[in-house]
Amino acid sequence: MGQLNDVGEADGWRCWLCDEPVDPEMSPNDPRGASLDSRITKARAKKKKQDKGNVPSERLAHKSCNTGKGAKDAVVPWPDHLIVADPAPIIAAAERLERKGGREIMARCPTHEDAVVVGAWLIDRLSRLSPGLNVHSDVASTGGQYLVSLHAK
Template identity: 80%
Template sequence: MGQLNDVGEADGWRCWLCDEPVDRDMPPNDPRAATLDKCITKARAKKKKQDKKHVPPERLAHKACNTGKGANDPVVPWAEHLIVVDPAPIIAAAERLERKGGREAMARCPTQEDADMVAAWLIDRLSRLAPNLEVRTEIASTGGQYLVSLRT
């Protein structure tokens, strides 16, 4: 339980997949119980094969989120209240930005207000998803829509 508490404290007792609070006192068989997830994506698995000493980071996840993900690459959902067109996969974009920096187009929005909400949500979500990644958002007006991008 010591390692779970350490990871839970580091993640602020929020599930890294769904970003909802995790109750540390839930019974272990409850779908909302706290579990440790080894964050292995295809890119990290390839790196792990190259570096035998590489240990994947562990993150806090609800039992249901962790079980639902299984051995597949995780998918972090976009918030339902956001109005976005062509949303980019958040984890893949964060990994590319961590690896090589630069700019990632994340979504198109119909209005400036929607784009502002998406930009604020992305910064907040990435602050917990990839805490060591320093990003800022850029909003560009493109053909009657607004493109929201992340830049390192």
């Protein structure tokens, strides 16, 4: 239980997949109970075998979120209240920004106001998804639509 508490504290007792609170007192057999997800993708597992050094940290997840993900790469969904066209995969973009820095195009929005809301949501979500990643959002007008990008600082 010590490792679960350590990871839970580090993640602020929020599921890294759905971003909802996790109750540390709930039974681990309950679908909303706490579990650990290693975040090891197939590509990371292959790299881990090669260099054996940089092992990805474990993350806190609800049992149902972790079980639903299974052995596949995780997908963080975009919320329904955001008005977004062509949304980028959030985890893959965060991993590229962590690894290389630079800029990632995340979405197109029909209005500037929608794009600003999307940018703020992305910054908030990435602050918990990748706590060490320092990013800011940018909105650019592109022929009647607005492009939302993240930039690693």
